[in-house]
Amino acid sequence: MLYQWLYSMADEFSPLNLFRYVTFRTFIAFFTSFLVCWMWGPLFIRRLKEKHFGQSIRSDGPQGHHKKAGTPTMGGSLILMSALIPVFLWVDLVNPLVWGVLIVTWGFGLIGFIDDYLKISKKNSKGLSGKVRLFGEFIISGVVIFVLVKFFSLSTEVYIPLFKNVGFDLGYFYVPFACLVVVGTANAVNLTDGLDGLAIVPVIISAATLGLFSYVAGHLSISNYLFIPHVSGAAELTPIAAAIVAGGLGFLWYNSYPAQVFMGDVGSLSLGGFLGIMAVITRNELLMMVLGGVFVVEALSVITQVFYFKRTGKRVFKMAPIHHHFELGGLPETKIIVRFWIISILLAVLCLATLKIR
Secondary structure (H helix, E strand, O other): OHHHHHHOOOOOOHHHHHHHOHHHHHHHHHHHHHHHHHHHHHHHHHHHHHOOOEOOOOOOOOHHHHHHOOOEOOOHHHHHHHHHHHHHHHOOOOOHHHHHHHHHHHHHHHHHHHHHHHHHHHOOOOOOOHHHHHHHHHHHHHHHHHHHHHHOOOOOEEEOOOOOOOEEEOHHHHHHHHHHHHHHHHHHHHHHOOOOOOOHHHHHHHHHHHHHHHHHHHOHHHHHHHOOOOOOOHHHHHHHHHHHHHHHHHHHHHHOOOOOOOOHHHHHHHHHHHHHHHHHHOOOOOOHHHHOHHHHHHHHHHHHHHHHHHHHOOOOOOOOOHHHHHHHOOOOHHHHHHHHHHHHHHHHHHHHHOOOOO
């Protein structure tokens, strides 16, 4: 917590008073994370290549993807490590909400890391068992949410967007509900990660939006003015969101088409877990379905495909997730990616509008 040390010397040097403000620390966290990721990226990618941490391509995937085999994966580790440095420098680590976000993000990242490592070592795209992965995700998110509810007064009410403080209290049933939000978001992001840069930009947009929500929810006067639930201490999550956004931008520098590195499950699961727990803490569980609309559609396309195929033996889509359906339909990869980015921006603006429409 370097900022506290700097702030303690504000009496001798008054400009250091800036470090008391979350907004200032948010900007510093952003640029710290981006510079670390951008500068460390080439060395990180080179080390992945030296260790032969290459991506395995599913055999039934689009034929054009086979040329991507061997591209370094596990690049999500770069985002996590780049974001962690500014967190320890510019964020109040006494705040329990901060630790809740960090534990979920890094816990899901660990599961993704194990999954990626198994895929690489076995030279296939199977990885960790789906049941084992889900079990680990539910345990991590469940423990974190239970502790925040039990010991740190996290509300168990679910608020309905567009209405002034209208919600319903789930009591301890809130814990499994919130777990579904976190785990569902994580796996939806994981399913979206299939084209160069497709997942990271919607993650960046969603993280930036949730970062703004966390600042507003944590500011008593602003939250009261906008008629949204006040969450004490939530503003301290804003620099973390900024660090994730900046790390994502640094990663996109190398992940944009044609990708030099893939984020892997270590990236998609950790970032999805981050978005999920941020939505839970800022009381935007239902709004996350809109903000993460791209992720929701990707997940629903897989669920629909599997369910319909088991029932009829036929497919709804040429291939799932749905971005592969568009690929096989003849759309260029870059056009699919950019259009999904545009949709994510539109959904984020729609969600931000709900701050005033209450």
